[in-house]
Amino acid sequence: LNKKIKLELKEISLDDRFKLIQDGTIDIVCAATTINNVREEIVDFSIPFFTTGIQLLVKKENAEKFDPLKSTIGNISIGFVAGTTTDEDLGPIYPNADWQSLSNRAEGINQLENGQLNAIASDGILLLGEVWQQNKNIRDFQLIPKIPLTFENYGCIIPPENPDWDTFIDTTISSDENSQLLSQWFNPQKGKFPYQIFR
Structure with missing residues (x-):
């Protein structure tokens, strides 16, 4: 230029x-x-x-329980940020989930820690980035499944x-x-x- x-x-x-x-x-x-x-x-x-993709952020101790590739998921409360591609793409994978709309990922991390949510759905990199930004221990959380559900x-x-x-x-x-x-x-x-x- x-x-x-x-x-x-x-x-x-x-x-x-x-x-x-x-x-x-x-x-x-x-x-x-x-x-x-x-x-x-x-x-x-x-x-x-x-390139990233939709994953669930869960507490590490719940990773096996909520992994869609390792178990049949029953009732699970999942937070998501409305108006994102996650909102459009993830519903069919967890048809029985209790979907909770969040204003942002920070709100979701707090609800996950307090037990109000079982998981937060979003692009994996954004979920880990939010944990890191809040100075929380990344090792207390896990992204599931390991390979994203979408790309x-x-x-x-x-x-x-x-x-x-x-x-x-x-x-x-x-x-x-x-x-x-x-x-x-x-x-x-x-x-x-x-x-x-x-x-």
Whole structure:
């Protein structure tokens, strides 16, 4: 682009992230946004920068009991954040679950710790990130099943019909520097964060 880029951070919400791109208020949203066909009708996306998927966060001692691949699940209370792809995708896997709508994942972690919920459903990386952000011991919790129930590709939201900007973003994401950064954080042997990367 041969231009200096000045970074100006703006706070957004789940509800307004697409509108702010569409009306030109912001140039890019780099967040946990799943690329899907419906969204691609209104905005463009970068190439994927991370792959995760829907998992359940449970207390470690309950991991075997609530794992859908290891046991038949009866009544289970599962928290989820309304308006996310989790809301749309997970119901058929746990048809007998008592689904509890949450305003955010932080609320879910508190309810899980207090015994008000058996599990929280969301993208695995976001669940572990919330535990980490709250300075709780990650080893007290477990993601189940080990392989996510769905696979979600995260991409940066960008305005449509701006090929130069698209190319710049995609080149940055696919750079060696970005790969090294991912390895620093998520390498299973020596990374800073205990999460298995899926590609």
